[in-house]
Amino acid sequence: MYAFHLSSHGDLSSANLFQFFDAGFGYDKSACEISSSSSKILIKGGTVVNDHREEVADVYVEDGIIVAVEPNIKVADDVTVLDATGKFVMPVEMNDKDYGGIDPHTHLAAEFMSAESVDDFFSGQAAALAGGTTMHIDFVKPVNGSLTAGFKVYEKKAKKSCMDYGFHMVITKWNEVVSNEMEIMVKRKVVFCIVSKSGINSFKFFLAYKGAQMVNDELLLEGFKKCKSLGVLAMVHAENGDAVYEGQKRMIELGITGPEGHALSRPPLLEGEATSRAIHLAGFVNTPLYVVHVMSIDAVEEIARARKTEITSHFQAAGQRVIGEPIAAGLALDDSRIWDPDFITAAKQEPTLLSFFFVSVFVLFLTLWIRSDGIKLFKHYDLSYFRYVMSPPIRASGHDKALQAALSTGILQLVGTDHCSFNSTQKALGIDDFRKIPNGVNGIEERMHLVWDIMVESGQISVTDYVRITSTECARIFKIYPRKGAILPGSDADIIILNPNSSVEITAKSHHFRSDTNVYEGRRGKGKVEVTIAGGRIVWENDELKVAPGSGKYVEMQPFSYLFNGIDKLDAKYLSSLKAPVKRIKSA
Numbered sequence: 001m002y003a004f005h006l007s008s009h010g011d012l013s014s015a016n017l018f019q020f021f022d023a024g025f026g027y028d029k030s031a032c033e034i035s036s037s038s039s040k041i042l043i044k045g046g047t048v049v050n051d052h053r054e055e056v057a058d059v060y061v062e063d064g065i066i067v068a069v070e071p072n073i074k075v076a077d078d079v080t081v082l083d084a085t086g087k088f089v090m091p092v093e094m095n096d097k098d099y100g101g102i103d104p105h106t107h108l109a110a111e112f113m114s115a116e117s118v119d120d121f122f123s124g125q126a127a128a129l130a131g132g133t134t135m136h137i138d139f140v141k142p143v144n145g146s147l148t149a150g151f152k153v154y155e156k157k158a159k160k161s162c163m164d165y166g167f168h169m170v171i172t173k174w175n176e177v178v179s180n181e182m183e184i185m186v187k188r189k190v191v192f193c194i195v196s197k198s199g200i201n202s203f204k205f206f207l208a209y210k211g212a213q214m215v216n217d218e219l220l221l222e223g224f225k226k227c228k229s230l231g232v233l234a235m236v237h238a239e240n241g242d243a244v245y246e247g248q249k250r251m252i253e254l255g256i257t258g259p260e261g262h263a264l265s266r267p268p269l270l271e272g273e274a275t276s277r278a279i280h281l282a283g284f285v286n287t288p289l290y291v292v293h294v295m296s297i298d299a300v301e302e303i304a305r306a307r308k309t310e311i312t313s314h315f316q317a318a319g320q321r322v323i324g325e326p327i328a329a330g331l332a333l334d335d336s337r338i339w340d341p342d343f344i345t346a347a348k349q350e351p352t353l354l355s356f357f358f359v360s361v362f363v364l365f366l367t368l369w370i371r372s373d374g375i376k377l378f379k380h381y382d383l384s385y386f387r388y389v390m391s392p393p394i395r396a397s398g399h400d401k402a403l404q405a406a407l408s409t410g411i412l413q414l415v416g417t418d419h420c421s422f423n424s425t426q427k428a429l430g431i432d433d434f435r436k437i438p439n440g441v442n443g444i445e446e447r448m449h450l451v452w453d454i455m456v457e458s459g460q461i462s463v464t465d466y467v468r469i470t471s472t473e474c475a476r477i478f479k480i481y482p483r484k485g486a487i488l489p490g491s492d493a494d495i496i497i498l499n500p501n502s503s504v505e506i507t508a509k510s511h512h513f514r515s516d517t518n519v520y521e522g523r524r525g526k527g528k529v530e531v532t533i534a535g536g537r538i539v540w541e542n543d544e545l546k547v548a549p550g551s552g553k554y555v556e557m558q559p560f561s562y563l564f565n566g567i568d569k570l571d572a573k574y575l576s577s578l579k580a581p582v583k584r585i586k587s588a
């Protein structure tokens with residue numbers, strides 16, 4: 001069971017804490033305590049890595065602040081010393097702010113497809129910290145289309161946070177009010193000495209989920225124009241929702257109602273089409289674009305083409321600003337573990353002798369209508385397949401390798417998780433119809449380990465690249481990255497110590513989030529996050545979590561990241577290119 005040591009700094013009552021933990025994990029996993037550990041920490045002898053270099057050095061932290069990074073730091077006896085010899089200390093950007101692993105894509109406590117994802121801002125974040133992620137950016141869903149109402153709901157949900165977090169905002173409808181609300185979400189306002197801290201610099205548009213979040217091209221164009229004017233990043237979930245809807249009907253008509261119908265109804269070409277369309281429309285508006293959860297070769301090809309384009313339209317002189325985000329599941333999984341080759345029976349288990357006996361007796365004794373209906377009882381779905389249902393779907397073997405290659409060559413830039421976990425009973429909502437299975441997989445706890453094992457351990461990328469794709473690039477894109485290279489005392493300390501010689505096995509039994517299943521069940525990999533320090537406190541050590549609800553901070557994100565540099569010049573170039581034809585018309 002969990003042990004509790006109340007921290008001297010916390011103003012939380014023990015009753016509150018128990019309430020959180022009760023609601024939180026629900027089952028006995030690793031120990032979890034509220035830390036009263038020393039606020040002075042020396043990390044000794046590790047290889048300190050940031051995205052441009054690595055060096056052997058000690059790191060000294062005091063009261064949440066990094067004080068020094070240099071070899072052979074001497075300290076007094078009251079300092080907690082962590083020996084990191086032979087291990088990596090990451091990431092260490094010693095500037096005025098410091099972020100460890102950052103997950104740019106999560107859905108905690110998200111209401112989605114008639115269910116609410118099981119991990120809230122405490123359990124999901126605790127799991128993240130156990131896996132070496134120290135900040136995440138979640139998606140705020142509007143309430144009846146209202147962004148401000150949605151923001152308020154998420155502010156409340158996030159009160160129990162135990163690590164730093166930021167928000168993206170979803171746009172589901174368009175009118176004057178939404179357009180004005182986007183401004184409110186971006187700009188910091190001071191009214192009668194009260195500062196409203198919206199701090200959002202990215203807005204997401206779903207091109208799928210017809211009848212729910214899906215937007216059409218007209219809305220997308222309006223949204224892109226508004227994003228550009230505010231200097232904020234437009235994000236897309238890229239699948240053609242109309243075609244997916246058609247694909248789903250096709251499957252149902254064929255009698256394919258199990259989870260295999262999900263992947264079959266939304267093939268890679270629908271992801272490729274929507275990715276291409278979003279890229280072209282963003283190019284037309286001349287605004288940067290971020291494609292979330294890139295899952296297929298088809299989408300990668302579109303992103304690669306756009307990024308390397310030399311003048312494909314009047315705007316693009318040096319490639320379009322398109323960011324591609326693969327997720328841990330896309331890099332690590334393929335459908336061979338998921339679908340039986342005989343897909344029509346993939347999700348069914350053979351009936352056991354006992355169930356066969358009972359059902360036969362049942363059928364024998366009842367009328368014809370019961371018999372025909374009773375045939376359903378043979379359909380014992382193996383719910384373990386349902387856990388993999390997400391959108392876009394986990395693809396056939398080959399797509400995973402292509403995503404890895406695209407990440408290692410810079411076509412894709414940063415890794416998220418899309419952590420949106422549901423438990424088996426929630427997944428079972430779609431027992432008779434795959435369209436009702438809540439979409440989403442886990443990953444917030446596994447991302448840092450999976451990326452290490454798949455990308456670094458395999459030799460596809462360097463350790464510095466690892467820091468870039470799991471942390472630094474995300475910080476740059478969302479403008480929370482301080483200029484690299486300057487090692488300044490006074491920074492916050494979010495640090496992980498990763499032992500490359502240790503290994504991990506992923507299981508639902510040992511993970512720290514709430515879902516009863518794990519899509520990486522049984523997977524082993526090299527590299528283990530042995531220590532996580534968040535805000536200068538050791539929150540994960542010796543396989544124990546020491547986390548406090550309410551200790552996480554909201555991170556405001558400012559508009560006009562580096563992706564907007566030079567956009568105005570391209571606009572000016574475009575406008576001047578229009579003058580020639582206008583002159584011709586006038587003189588004719």
Ligand SMILES: NC(=O)NCCC(=O)O
Pocket residue numbers: 107112237293389390391392418420439440441
């Ligand atoms: N991806 C998924 O299946 N669920 C979360 C919502 C989304 O990102 O589409």
Ligand SMILES: [Zn+2]
Pocket residue numbers: 237292293391392
């Ligand atoms: Zn999505």
Ligand SMILES: [Zn+2]
Pocket residue numbers: 105106107292293418
């Ligand atoms: Zn998502």
